[in-house]
Amino acid sequence: MVASSFCPKLMARGKSAEHPSPASANVKMPSAELLERFHREVASGTSPETALREAQIACIRSTEPALRAPANWAAFELIGGVRARA
Numbered sequence: 001m002v003a004s005s006f007c008p009k010l011m012a013r014g015k016s017a018e019h020p021s022p023a024s025a026n027v028k029m030p031s032a033e034l035l036e037r038f039h040r041e042v043a044s045g046t047s048p049e050t051a052l053r054e055a056q057i058a059c060i061r062s063t064e065p066a067l068r069a070p071a072n073w074a075a076f077e078l079i080g081g082v083r084a085r086a
Contacts, residue, residue: 003011014073030059030072030073031072031073033059034058034059035055035069035076037051037054037055037058038051038055039051041054041055048067048078052076052077052078056073056076059072059073062079
């Protein structure tokens with residue numbers, strides 16, 4: 001089915017052509033926890049490699065099943081060179 005023919009049908013039924021984002025529904029995605037921890041650690045001076053590892057381990061050890069699920073933390077990896085710290 002082509003999107004151009006699908007959207008008018010939804011709109012004719014009173015449906016929005018846009019999908020609501022999790023942010024608009026005030027739902028926090030499990031991967032957001034990992035990213036928040038990662039950025040917090042990097043901002044405090046932890047190397048990106050260690051920060052990502054620690055954030056992933058924190059997800060694994062979480063009591064929340066959604067955070068423990070590998071689908072929410074395993075795909076994250078660092079790409080690129082490591083910058084020297086001044």
